Amino acid sequence: MPPKDPPDVTLLGQHVAMPDNPESAVLERVPNPQADTDYVARFTQPEFTSLCPVTGQPDFAHLVIDYAPGEWLVESKSLKLYLSSFRNHGAFHEDCTVAIGKRLNDLLEPKFLRIGGYWYPRGGMPIDVFWQTGELPKGVWLPDQGVSAYRGRG
Numbered sequence: 001m002p003p004k005d006p007p008d009v010t011l012l013g014q015h016v017a018m019p020d021n022p023e024s025a026v027l028e029r030v031p032n033p034q035a036d037t038d039y040v041a042r043f044t045q046p047e048f049t050s051l052c053p054v055t056g057q058p059d060f061a062h063l064v065i066d067y068a069p070g071e072w073l074v075e076s077k078s079l080k081l082y083l084s085s086f087r088n089h090g091a092f093h094e095d096c097t098v099a100i101g102k103r104l105n106d107l108l109e110p111k112f113l114r115i116g117g118y119w120y121p122r123g124g125m126p127i128d129v130f131w132q133t134g135e136l137p138k139g140v141w142l143p144d145q146g147v148s149a150y151r152g153r154g
Contacts, residue, residue: 008028009028009030009075009078010026010028011026011028011075011077011078011081012028012075012077012078016077016081018081018084018085018087019081019082019084019085020085020088021085021088021089022082022085022086022089022099022103024085025078025081025082025085026078026081026082027074027078027079027082027103027104027107028074028075028078029072029073029074029075029107029108030072030073030075031071031072031073032069032070032071032072032073035069035070035071038068038111038137038138038139038140039068039069039140040066040067040068040112040136040140040141040142041066041067041068041069041073042064042065042066042143043063043064043065043074043076043079044062044063044064044065045061045062045063045064045065045083046062046063047060047062048060048061048062048063048083048086048096048117049061049086049087050086050087050089050090050091050096051087051088051089051090051091052090052092052122053090053091053092056090057122059093059119059120059122060119060120061093061096061097061117061118061119061120062117062118062120062147063083063097063100063115063116063117063118064115064116064118064145064146064147065100065101065104065113065114065115066112066113066114066115066142066145067104067108067110067112067113067114068110068111068112068113068134068136068137068140069108069110069111070108070109070110070111071109072107072108072109072110073108074104074107074108082100082103083100093117093119093127093129094127094129096117096129097115097116097117097129097130097131098115098129098131100115100117101113101114101115101131101132101133102131105133105134110134111134111135111136111137112132112133112134112135112136112137113132113133113134114130114131114132114133115130115131115132116128116129116130116145116147117129117130118147118150120150121150126150128149128150
């Protein structure tokens with residue numbers, strides 16, 4: 001049965017070009033039909049790319065986003081397009097990871113959100129970045145992010 005009030009989304013079901021940059025990317029939310037239940041949703045982006053703002057060389061990361069939603073869920077197609085918009089965006093690892101977490105937090109107002117950015121080495125050194133906000137609801141299971149410390153990821 002369709003919802004009484006369908007969510008106001010503009011990307012789902014449409015052919016949409018990849019946004020040029022994160023600032024112009026549309027990130028959408030939909031009502032959480034289980035807002036009365038505490039749980040965690042996880043998005044994993046194992047092939048995240050951005051550009052080094054100094055050299056213009058590509059940087060690669062494995063992102064893991066966990067959140068305990070309140071009234072809103074992120075619409076997954078818009079999230080995929082938003083994350084893809086970093087492909088031609090120059091920013092340091094820390095900036096990319098924290099900016100994604102903050103934008104999702106501002107949009108969704110979740111009970112809890114954490115993002116792990118597991119960046120592949122440049123110059124022989126991986127840089128892993130973690131950001132979190134809110135408190136995990138009591139009794140909610142939050143599994144390990146499942147990305148081991150760098151020993152040659154693959």
